Amino acid sequence: MAAHRTDRRARSGRGVSLLWGAGALAALMLALSTSGTLSSWTSAVLNNDTNTVATASAVILKEVGPAAATCLSSSGAGNSFTCSTVNKYGGTVSPLNPGGSQVTDVVFTNVGASSASTFVLTTGACSQSPVAGSGTPAAANVCTNGDLTVAISCSNGATYTSGSAWVDLVRTAIAPSSIPATLTHTASLAAGVSFTCRFTVALGAAASVLDQGITVSQALTWTLNQ
Secondary structure: OOOOOOOOOOHHHHHHHHHHHHHHHHHHHHHHHHOOOOOOOOOOOOOOOOOOOEEEEEEOOEEEEHHHHHEEEEOOOOOOOOOOOOOOOOOOOOOOOOOOOOEEEEEEEEOOOOEEEEEEEEEEEEEEEOOOOOOOOOOOOOOOOOOOEEEEEEEOOOOOOOHEEEEEEEEEOOOHHHOEEEEEEEEOOOOOOOEEEEEEEEEOOOOOOOHHHOOOEEEEEEEOOO
């Protein structure tokens, strides 16, 4: 009889344990469903995987002179740079004697990603040292008297070709002060294309002796436009 009571108590204990276990499982399931672990309705996601922007193309002017001296417009702020290493008039190492001349070729390249439509040369004022009329005897004004002349001619390509010279950016031999303020070449100058300008500076064979010992300077500005 005692054994029967003991067995009944054991079965009763197992029943209680099963009830407790079932309750715990139900509580766990409720907690999981409340936290969202088992539900995809508690979040909304959009993934933007294509977000792009582009910059506009520009023209950039590269200049290569004697001894491979190189300048880039992009070296300065606003795509504008002062290049002091390319001397288009040939420099002062070999002063000109009457009848003498010196030729300088300069290669320009549009190294930007955009094509250009015009290439413009703007000339500055001609100056000289010593100034005209100074000294004894008085120095001549070689900026204006025509004894010293500058000729300018350009053509397509990385080598100057006189037979295909441009007709709009050109100046036959003339005194430095008489070069037009602007000379403009109008054409499509694609990205990567090169063009060469030749400068011929000469002192006339009949130049006055009062032209002697004078250094001439003139600024030149080149502009490549889209």
